[in-house]
Amino acid sequence: MRFEIRWHGRGGQGAVTAAMILAEAAIFEGKYAQAFPEFGAERRGAPVRAYTRVSDKPILTRAPITRPDVVVILDSSLPKELYLPGLKEGGLILVNTKKTASEFAESTGIDPGKYRIYTVDATKIALEILGVPIVNTAMVGALVKVLPIVSLENVEKAIMETFPGRLGEKNVKAVRAAYEAVAAESVVAR
Amino acid sequence: MAVTVQEAKVTWKRLPLSSNYAVAYAVKDLDVDVIAAYPITPQTTVVEKIAEFIANGELNAEMIHVESEHSALSATIAASAAGARAFTATASQGLELMHEILHIASGLRLPVVMSIATRALSAPISIWNDYSDLMNTRDTSWITLIASSAQEVYDSIVQAYRIAEDPEVMLPVMVAYDGYLMSHTYEPVLVPEDNKPILDYAPKNYNRIKLDPERPITMGTLTGPEWYYEFKYQQVVAMKKALEKARKADEEFKARFGRGYGLIETFNVEDADVVIVAYGGLYGTVIEALEPLVEKGVKVGAMRLRLWRPFPVEDVKKALGNAKLVTVIDKAISYGARIAGPVALEIMSSFYQDEAKPMIMSIIAGIGQRRITEDTIREIVDYSFKVLDRGRAPEESLYWGVRGVKYE
Numbered sequence: 001m002r003f004e005i006r007w008h009g010r011g012g013q014g015a016v017t018a019a020m021i022l023a024e025a026a027i028f029e030g031k032y033a034q035a036f037p038e039f040g041a042e043r044r045g046a047p048v049r050a051y052t053r054v055s056d057k058p059i060l061t062r063a064p065i066t067r068p069d070v071v072v073i074l075d076s077s078l079p080k081e082l083y084l085p086g087l088k089e090g091g092l093i094l095v096n097t098k099k100t101a102s103e104f105a106e107s108t109g110i111d112p113g114k115y116r117i118y119t120v121d122a123t124k125i126a127l128e129i130l131g132v133p134i135v136n137t138a139m140v141g142a143l144v145k146v147l148p149i150v151s152l153e154n155v156e157k158a159i160m161e162t163f164p165g166r167l168g169e170k171n172v173k174a175v176r177a178a179y180e181a182v183a184a185e186s187v188v189a190r
Numbered sequence: 191m192a193v194t195v196q197e198a199k200v201t202w203k204r205l206p207l208s209s210n211y212a213v214a215y216a217v218k219d220l221d222v223d224v225i226a227a228y229p230i231t232p233q234t235t236v237v238e239k240i241a242e243f244i245a246n247g248e249l250n251a252e253m254i255h256v257e258s259e260h261s262a263l264s265a266t267i268a269a270s271a272a273g274a275r276a277f278t279a280t281a282s283q284g285l286e287l288m289h290e291i292l293h294i295a296s297g298l299r300l301p302v303v304m305s306i307a308t309r310a311l312s313a314p315i316s317i318w319n320d321y322s323d324l325m326n327t328r329d330t331s332w333i334t335l336i337a338s339s340a341q342e343v344y345d346s347i348v349q350a351y352r353i354a355e356d357p358e359v360m361l362p363v364m365v366a367y368d369g370y371l372m373s374h375t376y377e378p379v380l381v382p383e384d385n386k387p388i389l390d391y392a393p394k395n396y397n398r399i400k401l402d403p404e405r406p407i408t409m410g411t412l413t414g415p416e417w418y419y420e421f422k423y424q425q426v427v428a429m430k431k432a433l434e435k436a437r438k439a440d441e442e443f444k445a446r447f448g449r450g451y452g453l454i455e456t457f458n459v460e461d462a463d464v465v466i467v468a469y470g471g472l473y474g475t476v477i478e479a480l481e482p483l484v485e486k487g488v489k490v491g492a493m494r495l496r497l498w499r500p501f502p503v504e505d506v507k508k509a510l511g512n513a514k515l516v517t518v519i520d521k522a523i524s525y526g527a528r529i530a531g532p533v534a535l536e537i538m539s540s541f542y543q544d545e546a547k548p549m550i551m552s553i554i555a556g557i558g559q560r561r562i563t564e565d566t567i568r569e570i571v572d573y574s575f576k577v578l579d580r581g582r583a584p585e586e587s588l589y590w591g592v593r594g595v596k597y598e
Contacts, residue, residue: 020376024206027378033206036375060474062371063563158206 002055003149004065007139008083009074012044014136017162018072019050021140024158025150026054034059047082054149070094072143074122074135080108091115094143094182096122096135118146120182129174141175142182152179200387200447202380209372212340212379213305213365214239216347217277218249219385220392224269224276226254228262230284231317232369233307237279259284263291263304270300271409273400275351278302281369282309285323289330295362296331296425298410301354301395303347304332306366307373308470308521310558318559319369321470324498325522325532331425333363333432334499336469338455340379343367345449348392352439355395359432361425366498368471370559375471380449391446433500453502455494456509458484462491464574465513465548469495469533472519472562479567490571495533503540510537513548515583517574519590521556530554530587551577552587560591573597 005022009015016037023035031054038049051065067086076097087093097104097119104119105112120142122135137159144155155175160168207215213236217225227237243249252274254265262278269276280288285306295302308324310316324334333353337343343365350363367373382388401407413421437453444450457477459465468476473494480490493509495502510516520531529535534552541547553570556562570590577583588597 020206023376027204027206027376030204032378034375034377035206036371059377061478061564062368062375062471063475063478064561066563066565 002053002057002059003070003147004068005052005054005070005072005143006065006068006083007050007052007072007074008078009048009136010044010078011046011048012134013048013074014134015048015074016050018074018136018140019052021137021155021158021162022052022143022150023054024161025140025144025154028154028157029150031056031150032058034062036062038064047078049082070143070147072139074139076104080110084110087115089114092147093117094139094146095119096139098124118142118182120178122178125174125177125181129177130170137171138174138178141178145179145182152176201383203383204378204380206376207340207344207379207381208235208374208376209337209340209343209367210235210307210374211239212344212381213279213347214243215379215381216344218243219382219388220275220348220351221249221385221389221394222251222277223274224252224254224266225278226256226262226265226269226276227278227280228256228259228284230259230281232309232319232373233279233281233284233305235373236305236307259287260291263288263295263302266302266304267291267295267298267300270295270302271298271401273396273398273402275355275394276302277304279305279307281307282311282317282323285327286311289326292327292330292332292362294410297421299360299425299428300362301351301360301398302362303350303354304362304364305343305347306364307369308366309369316558317370319371319521320557320559321366321521322523322557324364324366325524327364328499328532331361331429332499333359333361333429333436334497335363335365335436336496336498337365337367337372338469338471338473338494338496340372340375340377341449342451343372344379344381345443345447345451348388349436349439349443352392352443353432353436355392355398356435357395357398359428359435360398361428361432366470372471387446391443429500433497433502436497436500451496452505453497454505454509455496456491457493458491459493459509460491460512461489462512463489463514464571464578465491465493465510465516466567466571466574467493467495467510467516467518467533467537469498470521472521472556475562475564476519476567479564480571483568483571488571490574498533501536501540506537507540507544510541510548515549515551515574515578517551517553517570519553519555519570520587521554523554523557528586534587549577549581549583551583553590554587555590557592566591
């Protein structure tokens with residue numbers, strides 16, 4: 001089984017690192033994984049995309065993901081034209097917003113019957129725990145709750161490898177908070 | 191050829207690494223003595239990681255900071271001439287700036303190893319991938335391997351020192367891989383817990399002609415018409431020998447460590463009317479594009495070129511000999527040539543003297559990292575079967591996916 005995840009954010013929010021952390025966690029778990037950015041000339045604030053593939057079998061392709069199973073949106077101000085194309089029917093949308101899944105579907109006009117939508121207020125979590133609105137690690141935490149393809153433990157290990165010391169510990173806290181919050185606050189809009 | 195080596199007992203760690211980091215781990219495990227490099231996108235993280243290993247005490251090496259790539263390779267060959275195991279890395283304009291020194295490294299017969307995260311060339315400026323930089327080095331007398339995964343990058347750097355330092359070869363080696371598409375992609379790589387088995391496989395060759403104040407010699411002296419030609423012919427002979435040395439290095443690597451790649455790699459070529467040839471990271475995309483077609487009974491296969499110089503003519507001909515049409519995808523342009531794909535040209539020349547040969551079509555794609563997906567590959571396969579039906583391959587390279595050009 002292969003999962004293809006496309007990350008959408010703005011430069012500075014850490015979408016590329018999020019894609020990498022998920023792949024690292026999957027590799028620590030003994031799975032095959034691949035993570036790479038879209039490789040634009042990244043600038044703070046500009047739309048950024050990154051990709052993660054996770055599979056039980058070796059991954060050979062290096063093409064960008066055009067038909068994702070999952071899109072993760074780090075910034076809800078991004079237009080849906082950037083993240084919706086190609087998303088498989090029944091695919092998962094995880095978005096960083098204060099809104100509930102139904103409110104998000106309504107405000108964006110996304111058909112809630114077509115996709116599984118989850119929301120989490122990752123900005124709030126990041127501001128409270130990290131003191132900066134860098135939501136990537138929180139979004140990884142929320143993702144592995146709604147799509148349990150890797151364990152929380154391996155996500156935490158990957159984070160500690162990426163950010164050793166106190167910064168890593170804080171990010172682990174953000175991961176756990178989002179992992180809990182996404183279940184508590186979100187509704188499957190079907 | 192029988193390979194009689196004891197399988198080494200190696201404990202491997204499975205790490206998430208980019209191809210750039212895989213290079214750095216290989217350099218560390220090979221106990222390289224001297225590294226001189228200048229940062230250039232997308233190679234930079236190779237040298238950053240090596241610097242980190244040196245700073246942490248994990249690698250005891252001299253890192254020489256230089257002011258340009260021209261100096262980086264000059265310092266690297268100087269270290270190699272003094273007997274050190276030396277390394278550098280670059281890409282794109284950096285490789286172009288080194289061009290003069292590339293010939294000096296091979297002419298002096300120095301076993302330098304260099305990694306190339308391949309990238310398009312200016313102008314206009316592009317930081318993205320293609321193989322224009324690498325293909326410009328074709329005639330520099332460097333042995334050239336092109337890898338298609340981060341694991342193969344690690345393994346090829348290890349094999350590269352074994353080939354380069356062989357007393358019958360003594361030529362520099364480049365290990366190339368896709369800039370960005372591989373250099374910045376994280377994937378699982380097995381690296382050894384302890385580097386002893388790596389050094390047993392590729393022991394440092396200090397017993398070679400080198401600069402030594404106690405026993406002074408001159409290297410690269412002015413050489414007149416009476417002798418220059420013989421020096422160059424020795425490079426021709428060494429390159430010929432390097433082909434079998436590279437094969438043997440890979441076979442012995444496989445016998446020791448359980449992983450081998452050959453000089454070329456093939457997929458379903460025995461049963462294919464059309465064979466797609468690619469190199470670097472693109473091969474994986476080609477395989478995933480072809481798998482569902484082969485399952486449906488489409489007679490299509492693929493070949494990957496791993497050793498570019500010396501060119502493995504016999505291996506390539508054996509792999510492609512059964513095909514009716516060979517479609518070669520090149521990620522570089524030889525401007526002004528009718529067949530502008532360097533690898534396509536080489537494959538055509540391999541078959542030229544033969545009576546029976548496949549049709550060969552040259553396709554240019556992925557220039558400046560123009561996107562190539564599985565769908566792109568399947569479109570190329572469809573077009574290939576159309577060409578096969580017509581019974582005649584296009585006389586010119588096809589510039590696949592460029593704006594304003596359509597092929598019927």
